[in-house]
Amino acid sequence: MLVSSVLSALGLASLAMAGQGEVAERQTQKLRIMPLGDSITEITCWRAFVWDQIAAAGYADKVQYVGSQNSNPQNCKPNTTNWDEHHEGHSGWLAIDIANNYLATWLKNTPADIVMFMLGTNDVVRGHTTNDIIAAYTKMVNIMRAANPKMKIIVDLVIPLGIGSSSGITALNARIPDWAKGLNSTESPIVIADCSTGFPTSDLRDGVHPNLAGDQILASRIGPLLLNYIRESLA
Numbered sequence: 001m002l003v004s005s006v007l008s009a010l011g012l013a014s015l016a017m018a019g020q021g022e023v024a025e026r027q028t029q030k031l032r033i034m035p036l037g038d039s040i041t042e043i044t045c046w047r048a049f050v051w052d053q054i055a056a057a058g059y060a061d062k063v064q065y066v067g068s069q070n071s072n073p074q075n076c077k078p079n080t081t082n083w084d085e086h087h088e089g090h091s092g093w094l095a096i097d098i099a100n101n102y103l104a105t106w107l108k109n110t111p112a113d114i115v116m117f118m119l120g121t122n123d124v125v126r127g128h129t130t131n132d133i134i135a136a137y138t139k140m141v142n143i144m145r146a147a148n149p150k151m152k153i154i155v156d157l158v159i160p161l162g163i164g165s166s167s168g169i170t171a172l173n174a175r176i177p178d179w180a181k182g183l184n185s186t187e188s189p190i191v192i193a194d195c196s197t198g199f200p201t202s203d204l205r206d207g208v209h210p211n212l213a214g215d216q217i218l219a220s221r222i223g224p225l226l227l228n229y230i231r232e233s234l235a
């Protein structure tokens with residue numbers, strides 16, 4: 001009251017009202033969730049099945065997926081026909097390149113409150129070391145927090161490879177828990193979705209990408225953590 005009367009005495013009433021409008025807008029804005037990754041995010045159905053969990057929990061009109069992409073390449077048919085197909089999954093892309101050259105711009109163009117990511121498979125296939133991939137993860141978290149100091153982050157343990165050697169994936173997954181703990185914070189939490197344990201290579205349709213059963217495993221590991229974040233954020 002005091003502030004607004006001082007402002008109107010200064011002829012700044014409209015400025016004060018614009019400020020109030022911004023607050024109202026922020027309160028009605030949907031919670032923004034970025035599914036970030038490679039082809040295991042782009043040409044798969046787990047994000048559709050996670051949307052089913054969002055809808056079943058009653059949050060479909062309160063949240064949105066965000067990203068530069070808006071596609072459903074696998075023609076996924078979740079229960080919810082009008083699921084949000086936005087994402088930041090890029091087939092064939094490396095964590096290292098995304099960290100160094102792309103993520104900052106993506107988060108500027110489509111800001112997010114929650115990022116959930118699985119990355120590293122292409123880095124492993126191209127022979128990059130676990131150290132280099134973990135360094136890219138750290139860079140990504142720094143970029144996320146620079147974009148939004150309260151970013152809530154879900155990092156996935158990477159699904160196994162059914163072709164070639166899985167040792168690089170195994171080594172990466174082994175590093176993720178300590179890495180995540182080291183960067184964890186109350187303001188910007190990091191939780192791990194274990195998409196690796198108990199994921200059989202027989203649930204890969206082509207040695208790399210999950211089939212329907214594999215997508216359901218991913219959704220069952222990622223969805224509950226995302227719903228926790230959504231509940232906390234909307235509380």
Ligand SMILES: *[C@@H]1O[C@H](CO)[C@@H](O)[C@H](O)[C@H]1NC(C)=O
Nearest residue numbers: 049051052053054056078079
């Ligand atoms: C989708 O529908 C099937 C069949 O009705 C049901 O078993 C399943 O639990 C539903 N999934 C979600 C996440 O609501």
Ligand SMILES: *[C@@H]1O[C@H](CO)[C@@H](O)[C@H](O)[C@H]1NC(C)=O
Nearest residue numbers: 180181184186189190191192
């Ligand atoms: C990060 O901290 C939260 C509690 O603030 C906890 O629930 C979560 O498990 C922690 N993450 C890791 C990777 O330890």
